[in-house]
Amino acid sequence: MENQNTKIDPLTAKFNPNLPTVLFLVRDEGGCGFYRCSQPAMALRRLQLFNTIVDLQTTTPEHILQADIVVFQNIGSTISLEAFNFAKQNNKAVVLEVDDLLHSVSPHNFAGYPAWNAGTLYVHRFHQQLEAADGMIVSTPQLAREYFPYNPNIFVLPNYLHEDKWSNLCQTKKKDGIFRIGWAGGNAHKDDLHMISKVIEKIIRENKDKVKFETMGMLKKELDGAFKLEEFGAVCPKCNYQGDSVTWPGESLDDYPLVLASHGWDLALAPVINTAFNNAKSDIKLKEYSAIGYPVIASAVTPYIEAKENGCDVILAKTFDEWYNSIMEIINNPERARKMVENNKKWVSQYWIDDNIHKYADVLKLIINNKKTQK
Secondary structure, three states, X not given: OOOOOEOOOOOOOOOOOOOOXXXXXXXXXXXXXXXXXXXXXXXXXXXXXXXXXXXXXXOOHHHHHHOOEEEEXXXXXHHHHHHHHHHHHOOOEEEEEEOOOHHHOOOOOOOOOOOOOOOOOHHHHHHHHHHHOOEEEEOOHHHHHHHOOOOOOEEEOOOOEOHHHHOOOOOOOOOOOOEEEEEEOOHHHHHHHHHOHHHHHHHHHHOOOOEEEEEEOOOHHHHOOOOOHHHOOOEOOOOOOEOOEEEEOOOOOOOHHHHHHHOOOOEEEEOOOOOHHHHOOOOHHHHHHHHHOOOEEEEOOHHHHHHHHOOXXXXXXXXXXXXXXXHHHHHHOHHHHHHHHHHHXXXXXXXXXXXXXXXXXXXXXXXXXXHHHHO
């Protein structure tokens, strides 16, 4: 369990001896690791609810022994199982932090499927950890429903945003009369984008020089197969600048909110293929778009349906016609878009991390106390 990726060194940090300590074993430095572990850890520490240690992928016996509770996001690997068993042997409360339906990863998910498929031991080791854990934290009610048969001690803590990062962002609206439709996502979501590609092609053709489609997060070569960029001019023949389709690269997590807002989109899209895996995903994309002030059209899948039921003013679409008609409605009805933005600014303000981190602290304390009573 030797670790060279410790983010907070407990040997030099000034821990409060009157607070319990939580160790987060984080899977990655991307959005999942940040939203589910690193950001909660910073908030718990900032508001003096817990001492926190954040280790990336691997940890040490010393860190486990110092903790009252260990949150495992990096799961399924032999290294993770070794650390998990060591924590259990030393009577530490152990929790699994899971943001995906791991036994239903799509073969088209090139980042996740090589590990999370039936031909590897990752799923088997994960189930060992799942059944032996003192509790499980998930991001959605659907994940809780899926995992309940394996471990009934499940707590739903949704994804939150940091108010200082996401509130009062200034959009850079261009004054050229062009309506900009945007989509943000990584290469694991290529199939989602491909699902609506024909809708976008039709709208651009029918509104030549009046509508642009912009993507953020994938390079042009990564978009190949999802969206036929060659059918649209990459460069405007009039200004020799941006054509019908514009591709922006991804950004660091620290800069992501500002850069996403800087594109000044008139409409943001959140297409998701209707699969078991995607129905268990969170509504974080709606929260990000809403915080910036983008009206949103999204797929009618479980996380977005539940977000709408809980107050998010989002238009849901399933079929080609529904996507086409919904996009054209926003293009032709700026007042509808303005009202959606206004409503969603209020909706997303319920999900600032500092206003909700006490819920995370309460879950951790409950699991610690339950562990103590079992001794």
